Amino acid sequence: MFTGLVEQIGTVLEYKDQDTSASGGNGVSMTIGDCASILTDVHLGDSICTNGVCLTVTEFNEEQTQFKVGIAPETLRRSNLGDLKVDSKVNLERAVNSEVRMGGHVVQGHVDTVAEITKRVPDGNAITFTFQLRDKEYMSYIVEKGFIAIDGTSLTVTDVNYDTSEFSIMMVSYTQAKVIMPSKKEGATVNIEVDLTGKLIEKQIEINLANQIENENSALSKLISSIVDKKLSQLSK
Numbered sequence: 001m002f003t004g005l006v007e008q009i010g011t012v013l014e015y016k017d018q019d020t021s022a023s024g025g026n027g028v029s030m031t032i033g034d035c036a037s038i039l040t041d042v043h044l045g046d047s048i049c050t051n052g053v054c055l056t057v058t059e060f061n062e063e064q065t066q067f068k069v070g071i072a073p074e075t076l077r078r079s080n081l082g083d084l085k086v087d088s089k090v091n092l093e094r095a096v097n098s099e100v101r102m103g104g105h106v107v108q109g110h111v112d113t114v115a116e117i118t119k120r121v122p123d124g125n126a127i128t129f130t131f132q133l134r135d136k137e138y139m140s141y142i143v144e145k146g147f148i149a150i151d152g153t154s155l156t157v158t159d160v161n162y163d164t165s166e167f168s169i170m171m172v173s174y175t176q177a178k179v180i181m182p183s184k185k186e187g188a189t190v191n192i193e194v195d196l197t198g199k200l201i202e203k204q205i206e207i208n209l210a211n212q213i214e215n216e217n218s219a220l221s222k223l224i225s226s227i228v229d230k231k232l233s234q235l236s237k
């Protein structure tokens with residue numbers, strides 16, 4: 001679990017499409033450097049949120065300045081990690097420990113989909129970014145003033161347009177200096193994780209409604225019966 005407060009911007013040192021070493025797992029792997037500050041207490045198997053994607057450390061060097069991760073096919077389908085190249089910058093955050101303040105929101109590191117930057121407009125010392133989702137169905141979990149993780153950065157949604165599947169955020173100057181988004185232009189893509197709360201509520205309502213319809217003594221079944229009875233008695237008059 002993460003907070004969406006990016007700790008460090010790292011640099012991709014190596015990107016291999018087929019890494020046959022033990023730490024590469026015979027698949028895609030990536031080595032990230034410029035991140036000694038977050039590797040002081042690193043262990044193999046640790047989770048590091050990289051541009052919003054929870055990844056597992058499979059190797060790190062003795063000096064603890066760089067780490068390697070494997071990238072699974074599902075991750076490549078869901079996120080834009082496949083577009084990274086040597087020298088690409090990435091947002092990094094270690095998993096939370098018991099001493100972390102929850103300054104952002106609960107970020108799982110499970111990217112849902114990608115979005116394209118459709119507008120980037122300066123607003124005083126802030127920048128307003130507007131995005132369009134690739135998979136429109138995730139719009140139902142995006143609400144004004146709600147949380148969203150974009151490339152792993154916890155941000156507040158400032159505007160939503162359900163007709164065009166677009167939403168906006170405002171980035172203050174402090175954040176601009178700490179994350180990679182200001183370096184991205186219109187047309188570039190970002191990784192999106194919608195807030196888990198909306199998904200959980202939707203699923204609970206779905207399960208509850210299905211259970212109530214199955215049970216003829218439930219409040220919902222009784223309500224439907226009483227409406228149908230009323231209509232039938234009106235029609236029979």
Ligand SMILES: Cc1cc2nc3c(=O)[nH]c(=O)nc-3n(C[C@H](O)[C@H](O)[C@H](O)CO)c2cc1C
Pocket residue numbers: 047052053054055056057069070071072073074075076078079108109110111112
């Ligand atoms: C604890 C944890 C560790 C993960 N480690 C990896 C990993 O090393 N490589 C990977 O491709 N996906 C990994 N994933 C899945 C990855 O975050 C997910 O496929 C993307 O976020 C897309 O939803 C991990 C997920 C969790 C929860």
Ligand SMILES: Nc1c(NC[C@H](O)[C@H](O)[C@H](O)CO)[nH]c(=O)[nH]c1=O
Pocket residue numbers: 004005006007104153154155156157169170171172173174175176178179
């Ligand atoms: N919620 C917003 C933030 N939050 C802070 C950033 O998440 C943080 O500065 C960054 O992750 C670096 O640690 N910042 C904004 O600019 N706008 C928001 O709505």
